[in-house]
């Protein structure tokens with residue numbers, strides 16, 4: 001039976017050399033989630049397909065579906081983020097975003113939101129209007145929401161009040177007021193994470209704004225720091241995974 005030709009919209013997450021002239025890429029696709037594909041001749045000089053095998057390239061890929069992997073027949077590149085590879089800091093962040101996207105996606109589970117989030121994050125980084133650490137906060141927060149791990153940050157999980165002293169209890173999945181915390185958390189050691197009103201507002205914006213308009217706000221340096229620290233606690237609580245690319249990120253002077 002001849003291999004079937006399919007068309008997908010996607011972005012290259014990783015690329016590695018295979019044999020003398022080929023590459024294997026991991027593609028985050030809207031239709032089929034994260035798939036791996038071979039690009040024959042990608043490393044040949046003047047190859048027509050070499051550009052489509054570079055990380056963070058976005059486009060329409062025509063693939064032959066083989067028994068255990070795909071082969072790229074051709075690609076129509078719609079966006080190539082040249083600014084990513086040119087700047088070491090941006091590349092470190094982008095690599096971490098790609099690694100997070102890899103962690104949360106798999107083959108044959110469509111990933112339109114993850115793909116769009118990665119795309120708009122790459123666009124925001126190359127435009128350079130908001131800081132890289134803030135792009136990271138937004139990306140991480142929104143990714144958790146896409147994956148169904150969002151925190152309740154609008155009202156108390158117990159009594160539904162949005163007034164008074166609300167703190168985040170990661171083990172409960174969001175805000176609790178003081179009296180609900182006393183009721184529910186009496187036997188647990190979790191103290192509750194206090195966020196400033198500006199930080200709460202920023203996080204609420206991140207989980208409610210359409211993806212296309214997500215990277216349009218800025219915060220003070222102090223709030224950015226507060227949000228970054230909060231995300232670190234949030235991720236430590238929910239994801240017990242060491243991301244390789246974080247080692248590079250943590251070596252950056254922020």
Ligand SMILES: [Zn+2]
Pocket residue numbers: 156157158159160161176177178179180181
């Ligand atoms: Zn309450």
